[in-house]
Structures are given as structure tokens and as C-alpha cells.
Amino acid sequence: MAHVTIKGLHKHFGAVHVVKGIDLAIADGEFTVLVGPSGCGKSTLLRTVAGLEQASEGTIEIGGKVVNDIRPRDRDVAMVFQDYALYPHMTVAQNIGFGLRARNFPKPEIETRVKRAAKMLNIDQLLDRLPRQLSGGQRQRVAIGRAIVRNPQIFLFDEPLSNLDAQLRDEMRSEIKRLHQELGATMIYVTHDQIEAMTLADRIVLMNAGQIEQSGTPLELYERPRTRFVAGFLGSPKINFIKARLENAGIVFADGQALGLPAADAQRYAAHAGKPVIFGIRPQHIDRAPMTGSPHIKSTVDLVQPTGARTYVTFAIGGEPVMAELDAHDAGKPGDEIAIALDLAHFLLIDPESGNVLGR
Amino acid sequence: MTKGLFTRANIARTLLLGFFLLFTFAPLYWMFITSIKPSDDYLAVPPVWFPAEPTMLHYTAALFAYRGLDGLINSVIISAAATLLSTVLGTLMAYSLARFNTGGQHLSFWVLSQRFLPPIAIVLPIFLIYRAVGLHDTHLGLIIAYTVFTLPVTVWMMFAYFRQMPKSLEEAALVDGCTRWQSLWRVAIPLAMPGIVAAAVFAFIACWTEFFFALILTSQTAFTLPTVFRAFLGFQGAQYGEASALAMVSLVPSIILGILAQRHLVRGLTLGAVRG
Numbered sequence: 001m002a003h004v005t006i007k008g009l010h011k012h013f014g015a016v017h018v019v020k021g022i023d024l025a026i027a028d029g030e031f032t033v034l035v036g037p038s039g040c041g042k043s044t045l046l047r048t049v050a051g052l053e054q055a056s057e058g059t060i061e062i063g064g065k066v067v068n069d070i071r072p073r074d075r076d077v078a079m080v081f082q083d084y085a086l087y088p089h090m091t092v093a094q095n096i097g098f099g100l101r102a103r104n105f106p107k108p109e110i111e112t113r114v115k116r117a118a119k120m121l122n123i124d125q126l127l128d129r130l131p132r133q134l135s136g137g138q139r140q141r142v143a144i145g146r147a148i149v150r151n152p153q154i155f156l157f158d159e160p161l162s163n164l165d166a167q168l169r170d171e172m173r174s175e176i177k178r179l180h181q182e183l184g185a186t187m188i189y190v191t192h193d194q195i196e197a198m199t200l201a202d203r204i205v206l207m208n209a210g211q212i213e214q215s216g217t218p219l220e221l222y223e224r225p226r227t228r229f230v231a232g233f234l235g236s237p238k239i240n241f242i243k244a245r246l247e248n249a250g251i252v253f254a255d256g257q258a259l260g261l262p263a264a265d266a267q268r269y270a271a272h273a274g275k276p277v278i279f280g281i282r283p284q285h286i287d288r289a290p291m292t293g294s295p296h297i298k299s300t301v302d303l304v305q306p307t308g309a310r311t312y313v314t315f316a317i318g319g320e321p322v323m324a325e326l327d328a329h330d331a332g333k334p335g336d337e338i339a340i341a342l343d344l345a346h347f348l349l350i351d352p353e354s355g356n357v358l359g360r
Numbered sequence: 361m362t363k364g365l366f367t368r369a370n371i372a373r374t375l376l377l378g379f380f381l382l383f384t385f386a387p388l389y390w391m392f393i394t395s396i397k398p399s400d401d402y403l404a405v406p407p408v409w410f411p412a413e414p415t416m417l418h419y420t421a422a423l424f425a426y427r428g429l430d431g432l433i434n435s436v437i438i439s440a441a442a443t444l445l446s447t448v449l450g451t452l453m454a455y456s457l458a459r460f461n462t463g464g465q466h467l468s469f470w471v472l473s474q475r476f477l478p479p480i481a482i483v484l485p486i487f488l489i490y491r492a493v494g495l496h497d498t499h500l501g502l503i504i505a506y507t508v509f510t511l512p513v514t515v516w517m518m519f520a521y522f523r524q525m526p527k528s529l530e531e532a533a534l535v536d537g538c539t540r541w542q543s544l545w546r547v548a549i550p551l552a553m554p555g556i557v558a559a560a561v562f563a564f565i566a567c568w569t570e571f572f573f574a575l576i577l578t579s580q581t582a583f584t585l586p587t588v589f590r591a592f593l594g595f596q597g598a599q600y601g602e603a604s605a606l607a608m609v610s611l612v613p614s615i616i617l618g619i620l621a622q623r624h625l626v627r628g629l630t631l632g633a634v635r636g
Contacts, residue, residue, distance in 0.1 A: 073539065150536070150537075
């Protein structure tokens with residue numbers, strides 16, 4: 001187990017600048033998830049930590065030692081690949097024990113360690129099979145077994161669940177989380193799936209275009225995003241962004257409907273008064289309101305998507321589609337006139353030009 | 361049941377297959393019986409379908425009087441050595457091209473372009489150089505020539521093979537604790553074996569049947585089997601029996617190789633690594 005420190009890391013592939021100055025400190029035993037849209041450089045960053053790519057600039061330290069010029073085999077890291085990368089010509093037991101054999105461990109020890117790892121992952125009855133005789137989930141377990149058997153300082157996961165079907169993915173996600181709790185090892189996990197990021201991470205590092213957009217605990221990023229990109233990336237269904245204007249009295253939408261802000265908020269955003277803003281609110285923070293009484297916005301139901309307990313209802317505010325997550329019994333049907341209450345304890349105002357969240 | 365057997369499609373298929381088999385095996389059969397016919401029967405009318413008195417005379421003549429056995433031994437030595445060299449060097453070269461993009465975009469094509477050159481254009485310079493450095497009519501000379509001559513195809517076959525093999529397998533090996541060489545030796549080579557066998561078979565057949573270089577670059581010592589056939593076309597007409605006998609002999613290695621490689625060749629053509 002060890003901590004990882006990345007300083008000023010850049011990576012170029014020819015003329016393409018993929019990683020553009022990453023500074024990141026990962027604590028011992030931390031589960032860090034690198035998340036971001038495809039092409040944001042997260043996999044490249046992980047592969048650079050593994051030593052499969054050379055850093056163009058900057059340093060990587062593992063356990064306080066700079067490893068830039070150290071071969072992958074001597075970095076004491078283990079990696080789980082997206083396509084599992086099982087050796088097709090070896091049995092499950094040989095696959096799991098491969099790293100130990102390559103390091104010349106004595107045979108009896110390899111055997112005990114392989115058995116222990118297999119038991120931990122519930123694949124001890126598959127040890128004599130070849131990879132092609134296994135299902136996707138079993139292959140993934142073998143790949144993870146190959147990593148844990150070596151007891152490395154750091155585990156690296158490169159989108160390990162993206163080839164599995166939805167149900168298996170949930171199952172393996174829990175398994176990986178449990179593994180982290182049992183082993184307490186430092187893990188770095190790359191994914192483009194925000195659910196995986198939210199559920200697994202001690203800390204999320206959200207990347208965009210080769211840079212870190214924001215890093216912090218899942219809840220921090222979810223509740224206090226610093227940019228429109230972060231707000232839009234995390235959360236399901238996606239947060240709503242509505243073009244509006246900030247006036248002294250409150251928020252005015254394109255169709256003239258207005259929303260009074262609490263006094264404290266009005267004061268906080270006073271500097272931006274009179275300017276266009278983007279009003280961001282998550283579907284969970286929108287509710288039906290009584291047609292009379294408390295302040296509300298009026299609209300017409302456009303689309304209703306039931307999912308069971310909750311129902312996603314789409315309508316327009318200021319001409320822009322907005323999705324709300326409502327109780328199934330409150331959903332109404334397309335064409336219904338509804339009154340909407342926006343929970344003003346949970347909204348964001350974003351500068352449309354910079355994309356930064358205001359008031360932070 | 362019987363009705364199904366004699367449908368038009370079945371009859372057509374059987375006829376077609378029969379014709380194909382006839383086309384393939386008739387010359388082989390004719391070669392075989394010519395090799396055991398007494399000389400008078402070669403061109404007899406009506407043709408002799410099977411000789412009344414089969415003889416092994418042509419075999420002994422071809423192998424000993426015409427030095428066919430020496431040619432056979434030379435051919436085996438030269439083809440085997442050149443195949444081994446070409447396969448080892450070609451596989452390593454292809455790996456380097458596929459994994460490290462050695463020489464940029466153009467080197468791989470340049471390698472193949474060596475085959476665009478007509479052999480006649482290079483054989484005379486090679487002959488002169490070989491004479492000057494003492495490689496003329498030596499095993500080593502022909503081994504070098506054949507290795508160079510078969511390398512482009514070996515490299516290209518293996519290049520294509522390595523390129524479609526997922527990189528992540530070798531990367532997993534590197535992270536697991538292998539050096540580059542170990543990951544090549546323990547992971548990439550075993551997985552590429554069907555391709556390597558296929559490439560080796562092609563290289564061997566190319567060497568085994570090569571005539572032109574052997575004709576120019578050898579004379580009395582390192583001559584190969586194909587060049588021996590020259591002797592059968594002489595002033596006194598063609599020596600059909602001896603030629604057929606030697607042709608039968610030269611078939612043997614090809615057949616053995618074919619049987620040995622069949623399993624790998626089929627796998628090589630229908631390969632696919634384990635994926636998700």
C-alpha cells in the first residue's frame with residue numbers, strides 16, 4: 001500500500017496533447033475514481049501511472065519514490081483491463097499465478113496464494129478452465145484475482161465493468177467495493193459511468209479535456225459543483241439548465257415568469273444582478289405545487305416517463321425542456337396544466353460565458 | 361432417402377467434385393505410373409494405364425546417377441535453415457513493426473516492396489558478389505539468399521497477425537512482472553503460434569520449389585532438387601521416368617509438412633483471442 005503523487009503531468013501523442021498538467025495526491029488506502037467523458041485523458045493518466053505510457057513532462061511518485069523511469073514490473077502495481085486481458089492459452093489458475101511465476105515465487109506459495117484469491121472471488125471451482133470457457137463476469141473475476149494475488153501497492157482499474165451487462169455490472173461493482181474494504185489498498189479506478197464513480201469513490205477526480213475539472217468526495221461534487229460541466233456530469237437524471245436573467249427581485253425566465261430568491265441568496269448574487277445566467281436545478285428538487293398560494297411556476301406537461309416509484313415528467317420553463325422527478329401519483333398526463341415549485345435550497349446559478357458556478 | 365440422394369443438385373455437385381478430383385489427381389497418378397514404367401511405355405499408343413512390369417530403375421537412376429539424392433539433401437538443409445531464419449527474424453521484425461511502429465509508416469511497406477523487384481534484376485549482381493566473396497555454390501550462400509527472399513512475406517503475415525492481437529495481453533504481462541522479452545516469449549509468441557506455423561510453411565514451400573536463384577548461384581556442390589530436373593531434358597529427348605521419379609520424391613516433404621501443419625493452419629485462419 002502506498003500513496004501516489006502526480007505533479008505537473010503532461011502527455012503528448014505526437015501532436016495530440018492528451019493530458020494537460022495534472023496535479024493529484026492520492027492518499028494511502030484511498031479509492032480514487034477518475035471519471036470523465038471519453039477522450040478526456042483519464043485512461044492515459046492511469047496507464048502512465050502503470051508505466052505503460054511514458055510521461056512527456058512532470059513526475060509520478062508511488063510511495064514517495066519517483067517512478068517515471070521505472071519499468072511497469074518494478075512499480076508494484078496491478079492492473080485490471082477493460083477487455084480483461086486474460087491469457088487465452090493458460091488456465092484460470094495459470095492466469096492468476098502468472099505474475100507470481102514471472103517473479104519466481106516458490107511453487108507451493110503460488111498455489112496457496114492462487115487458491116486464496118480464487119476463494120475470495122468465488123472462482124475456486126473454475127481453476128482448471130480456460131478463459132474461453134468462462135462467462136464475462138467470471139472472466140472479470142479472474143482478471144481481478146490476477147491483480148489481488150500479488151498483493152500490490154496499488155490497484156489500477158481501467159473501465160473494468162464496461163463490457164458487462166447491467167445486472168452483472170451492479171454485482172461486480174459491489175464486489176469491488178467490498179474488496180477495497182477488505183484489502184484497504186490504494187485503488188485508482190477509471191470509468192465514464194457516473195454511477196460507478198459516485199458509488200465506489202472515496203474521492204472523485206472529474207476530468208475534462210486533459211485537465212482536472214474538480215476533485216472531491218462524491219457528495220461534494222454532487223452538491224457543490226464548481227462548473228457547469230461538473231454539475232451536468234454527475235446526477236441521474238441530468239440536472240436541468242434553464243436560461244434566465246438575474247434581477248434584483250429574483251430569477252426571471254425567458255417567458256417572463258419570475259422566481260423570488262430568499263433574501264440571503266439575493267444578497268449573495270447581488271453583484272450579478274441584471275446579467276444573463278443559467279439556472280441549474282436537479283430533477284429531484286422540483287415538485288408539484290398547489291395551483292394557488294405559495295410561489296410557483298406554471299407550465300404544461302409534455303412527456304411522462306414512469307419508472308416505478310418515481311416518474312420523470314418533462315415540461316417547459318421559458319421555452320426550454322425541464323425534467324422533474326415526481327411521485328408517480330403526482331405525475332399527471334401530457335397536456336395537463338401544472339404548477340411547479342422549485343426547491344430554492346438546492347439551485348445553482350452559472351455564468352453562461354465562463355461556465356463557472358456563481359457565488360462560490 | 362434414395363430419392364433425396366439423386367436430386368439434380370446432388371448429381372451436379374458430385375459431377376463437379378468428381379471433375380475436380382480428376383483434375384487434381386490424374387496428373388499425380390500419371391506421374392506415379394510414369395515413374396515406374398519401362399521407357400518403351402512412356403508414349404505408347406494406346407496409353408499404358410498400369411505397367412505390366414513395374415520398375416524401380418528410374419528411382420535409382422534419378423537419385424544416384426543424376427545426383428538427385430545430393431540435391432534432395434541440399435534442398436532439405438537449405439530450405440530448413442532458410443525457413444528457420446526467415447521465421448525467427450521475420451517474427452521479431454513484425455513484432456517490432458506492429459508494437460513499436462518501428463520506422464514509422466513506411467518501413468512495413470518498404471519491406472513488402474522488396475518483392476516487387478523481378479528476380480532477374482538482382483540475380484546477376486548477387487552472382488557477381490557471391491563469386492567475389494566466395495559464397496557461390498555454397499549452402500550458406502543460398503540460405504542467405506532464400507532468407508532475404510522469403511522475409512518480406514513472413515514479415516507481412518506476422519505483422520498482420522500481431523496487429524490484430526490485443527495489445528492489452530502483453531501490457532497485462534508487463535504489469536504482472538514480465539520484461540518486454542518475457543512478455544514476447546511467454547504471451548505473444550505462444551498466441552501467435554498458428555501464424556508462425558503458417559508463415560513457416562509458406563517460406564518452406566517457397567524455398568523448396570525455388571529454381572531460378574538455385575540455378576544461377578550453385579553448380580556442383582550446393583545444387584538443390586529443382587535444378588536436378590534440368591538434366592532430364594537432354595539431347596536424346598526427355599527422361600520422363602527419371603523426372604517423374606524425382607518429382608515423386610520431392611513431393612514427400614510437402615506432404616509431411618502439410619499434414620503436420622494442417623491443424624495450425626486451420627487455426628491460423630480462424631483465429632481469435634478471448635474477448636468480452
